Amino acid sequence: MIPYGKQSINKADLASVLEVLQSDWLTQGPMVPKFEREVANKVGAEYAIAVNSGTSALHIACLALGLGPRDYLWTSPNTFVASANCALYCGAKIDFVDINPHTYNICPAALKLKLEQAERHGCLPKIVIPVHFSGQACEMDKIKELANRYKFKIIEDASHAFGGRYKDLPIGNSAYSDITIFSFHPVKIITTAEGGMAVTNNEKLAKRMQLLRSHGVTRDPKLMLHNKNEPWYYEQINLGFNYRMTDLQAALGLSQLTRLTDFVEKRHYLASAYNKELQDLPLILPFQHKDTFSSYHLYVIQVNTHRTSLPRNILFKKLQNANIGVNLHYIPVHTQPYYQSLGFLRGNFPRSEHYADHAISLPMYPGLTEEEQKYIINQLKLFLG
Ligand SMILES: *Cc1c(COP(=O)(O)O)cnc(C)c1O
Numbered sequence: 401m402i403p404y405g406k407q408s409i410n411k412a413d414l415a416s417v418l419e420v421l422q423s424d425w426l427t428q429g430p431m432v433p434k435f436e437r438e439v440a441n442k443v444g445a446e447y448a449i450a451v452n453s454g455t456s457a458l459h460i461a462c463l464a465l466g467l468g469p470r471d472y473l474w475t476s477p478n479t480f481v482a483s484a485n486c487a488l489y490c491g492a493k494i495d496f497v498d499i500n501p502h503t504y505n506i507c508p509a510a511l512k513l514k515l516e517q518a519e520r521h522g523c524l525p526k527i528v529i530p531v532h533f534s535g536q537a538c539e540m541d542k543i544k545e546l547a548n549r550y551k552f553k554i555i556e557d558a559s560h561a562f563g564g565r566y567k568d569l570p571i572g573n574s575a576y577s578d579i580t581i582f583s584f585h586p587v588k589i590i591t592t593a594e595g596g597m598a599v600t601n602n603e604k605l606a607k608r609m610q611l612l613r614s615h616g617v618t619r620d621p622k623l624m625l626h627n628k629n630e631p632w633y634y635e636q637i638n639l640g641f642n643y644r645m646t647d648l649q650a651a652l653g654l655s656q657l658t659r660l661t662d663f664v665e666k667r668h669y670l671a672s673a674y675n676k677e678l679q680d681l682p683l684i685l686p687f688q689h690k691d692t693f694s695s696y697h698l699y700v701i702q703v704n705t706h707r708t709s710l711p712r713n714i715l716f717k718k719l720q721n722a723n724i725g726v727n728l729h730y731i732p733v734h735t736q737p738y739y740q741s742l743g744f745l746r747g748n749f750p751r752s753e754h755y756a757d758h759a760i761s762l763p764m765y766p767g768l769t770e771e772e773q774k775y776i777i778n779q780l781k782l783f784l785g
Contacts, residue, residue, distance in 0.1 A: 402772050403725040405587035405697075406765045408663065416655035420647045428614075431650035436597070438657055443562075443572025445580070445599035447606030450650060451613055454559045454583025454596035456643035458486035458529075461579040461598050464608040465553045467492045467527055474514070475529040475557070476506040477732035477752040483529050483557045484733045494742070495525070496734050498749040502687040504533045504700070507751070508542035515550045524550055530577075531557040534729070535589070535667075535695035536688065537566035540576035559583035560697035562590060563664040567691050572599050579605060584649075587765075589663055589695050590656035592649035608638075616640030666766040667696035670773060674699055674762065677777045681784045682707030684758075698729055702758040708784060712758050715783055719760070722779045727761040 420431055432450050440448040451457050467473060473487035477496045487494040497514055500507040511528070518524045528547070530538035540556075547554050554577035558564070562582045564571045572580045579602075582588075584595035600606050611618060616638030621627045624635045671694075675685055684702035688694060703712040719726045732752040734744035746753065763776060 401723045401725050402763050402768070402776065403765070404727040404761050404763050406767055407586040407591045408659070408766045410659075412658070413652055413655045416651045417648055420651040423647075425647045427646045428644045429647040431647040431654065432645055435645075435650035435653045435657075438654060439572075439582075439597055440599060442657065442660070443570045443580070443599055445572055445574055446601040447603065448597055448599045449606060449609045449613060450645040450653075451596045451598065451643040452645055452649075453594050453643075454557075454581055454585065454588075455482040455486070456613075456641070457581035457583075457596040457598040458482055458555065458557065459489050460609045460612040460641075460643065461555045461581055462486045462490050462492070462527060463612055464605045465527055465555070465578060471526040472518075472523055473527045473529065474511075474525045475733075476531045476533070477734050477749045478504055478533055478730050478755065479531040479557065479733060480559070480730060481733055481736060482559075483531050484739070486529075487527075492526070494739075496744075496749055496752075497528075498751045499533075499755065500539075501751050501755065503536060503538075503689055504755055505536065505538040506530050506543070508539050508546070511543065512546055515546060519550065525552050527553045527555060529555045529557050531559075532561035532564065532571060534686065534698040534700055535560045535564045536686075537561060537564060537571055537692045537694075539689070539691070540566055541691075544576040553578045556580040559585075559588060559596075561695050562588065563660050564695035565693035568693075571695075574599060574601050578602060579609075584653060584656075587697075589667075589697060590653065590660055592645065592653040592656070595645055595649045595653060611638050612640040613643045614640055615642060663766045664695050667764060670764055670768055671696045671699055673770075673773055674701075674777070678780060681780060682710075683780075683784070696764060699762045699764040700729065700759050701762060702755065703760070705758065710784060712760065716760055718783050719776075719779060724776050724779060725763060728756065728759060729761050730756065732756050 436448040467490040469491040471492040556577045561571045579600045582597045584592040682704045
């Protein structure tokens, strides 16, 4: 089976992890701050906080921004459930904003309309999480303008978008947001097995997230309530978690980081081959907004039902039976049984639902060979021709 996504591990990665395994530090030693500095430099952010998953990064980002009961958080329905679950972890209320039918990202016009209604009803969101779906940035200039007008905070969920750019600047420089988070899960752009990172230019938010990552415990005398000048003394000043990244993971991340440009280049190469070879089939290919440079975490096609009678579900199964590991990103979050139990209904966000009824993610990862890609393309031509 050709998978839809896969990590790329080379000898340097193995050596990097092995070296740490034989060192004095297995967890949060010298590799974690080194990885944090290099990621911060790479994306042009002041501060970076490494954690054990992208989900943990979302959680501490929400807490650092003060999200709590009675607050609202809004995100896109076309995302992994973690982008919405982080609100519920904080006891806050969740709501969604439908997508733009071309970018599959949160729609700024729909956001504006929903904000106008929320203002009338006194239930404006405290945080909005734009998700850079498939690696393509959201229209951050418009979202930031609305944030200034309606006073909400922005967390960019850039789990897909490490190595991507917006208006020619790296995603993660947080010019349009308070915090940006990345995931280093094996299918994402670079991997640390499990792992994630929150980046920000705000020192206060960075300090809060550092505390929350490790039990809310500090050894910094400036933060302590009772500054006892004793070498053994530490204080818990907040309710934090154990969300730490290990040094093994950071070593893998550091090694992977040296190949970021190659990874993204290879993904672009594969995307242009798909674009070229699939253009005459009854498919809708990924639209690229002029302000964005995607990291192409995903290559999503939609079946164009105006031009073919072959239903998506049949095409999906045909591809699977041909040993092509296609996937669906995403079943809209509000249609998940758990979210339906909170009161959301099918029909609430029709553009996300329409998209999800037609979409298929094709295999896309640096190790996909030309031969494998040709096979995938030929199978699609066979089924749709
Ligand atoms: C992968 C992903 C996450 C969660 O990341 P983990 O590292 O798996 O916890 C969150 N949001 C989106 C959009 C993702 O794709």
